[in-house]
Amino acid sequence: MEVFCTSPWVPPEWIKAHGLEPRGVWLAEDFAGEPLPLAAGVCAFANAAVRLAERQSRSAVIFTTHCDQLRRGFDAVADTAPSRLFLFNLPVTWQTPVAERIFYDELRRLGQFLISLGGHAPTTGDLAGIMAQYCHARRRLLAAAHWRPARAYAEAVAQFHLDGSVRLPPEPAAAPLGLHTITKAAPQPPPLNLNRNLTPIPLALVGGPLPQSQMPLLDAIEKAGGRVVLNATEAGERSLWPVSSLDQAQPAAPLVLLARSCLANCVDVFQRPNTRLYDWLRERLIARQARGIILWHYVGCDLWRAEAQPLRAAFGLPVLLLDADEAAPRRNTSRLEAFLESLR
Helix, strand or coil: CEEEECCCCCCHHHHHHCCCEEEEHHHCCCCCCCCCCHHHCCCHHHHHHHHHHHHCCCCEEEEECCCHHHHHHHHHHCCCCCCCEEEECCCCCCCCHHHHHHHHHHHHHHHHHHHHCCCCCCCHHHHHHHHHHHHHHHHHHHHCCCCCCHHHHHHHHHHHHHHCCCCCCCCCCCCCCCHHHHHHCCCCCCCCECCCCECCEEEEEEECCCCHHHCHHHHHHHHCCEEEEEEECCCCHHHCCCCCCHHHCCCCCHHHHHHHHHHHCCCCCCCCCCHHHHHHHHHHHHHHCCCEEEEEECCCCHHHHCCHHHHHHHHCCCEEEEECCCCCHHHHHHHHHHHHHHCC
């Protein structure tokens, strides 16, 4: 049975260990946004999640509380199929043992839900083995962040979230694995933009979800003269959280380690305080030599929209707010071109 997840902060290895198939929605075939009027009060991503839950009558869908729109979307469909819909409570705070306990208890509660769907309780060995596989996959993707083209990299990460696979061509040169190497490595020379005969401007794309239907944004950025050297959207590079070595945990406690690792490496705007998001961004913005930030947000997402000025103040970089409103692609293209011209 397929179990669709609407957030990267629900560990797919826990679902896999129960004998079910985790599916990230960002590359799912049946997940598509649609233009919505502002008066609707629903963002396109949450609306697509609701439509997916309605259409996937033989699959389960996990919503999370990290987004008010998704939480309300769950409320809208919960009565229609309560046996296959689950609301995962992601703790907003992260600095206390209570937050870790909440996250651990939510994983246990999710486990009972997965068993009710026909899954089985995982053994310690099975869970540890699956955790190791996913950890290796994330490391491979992290190692490719500095050399894969932006669109291809976004699709590779989304594919990993969809089915756990890593589809990468051979690396152009030997590149050691590990986050330290990635963030400290010298930036690769960007390809020339033949249309403009200028070197593309390195940019960071920061913000909310970037599903398959909106990935043409990455092409539009390149066409306008930019190059995304850091994909910090919801299911981008920051979703590839590492898992600490199993050797550091007691043999009987891989779930404790999974909960601790996921919560400790959760980097998102909904957290309070959200200092980890800024620490994570600062290290990579400097290493990738980004010259500007594109803040990608959905019209109804006040959390991301409110970060525009703090991002400018924290990093001293120009910030362009870009609406993830599929009804206005031409306006976004014009604003992209104007933003990049200002950075020349």
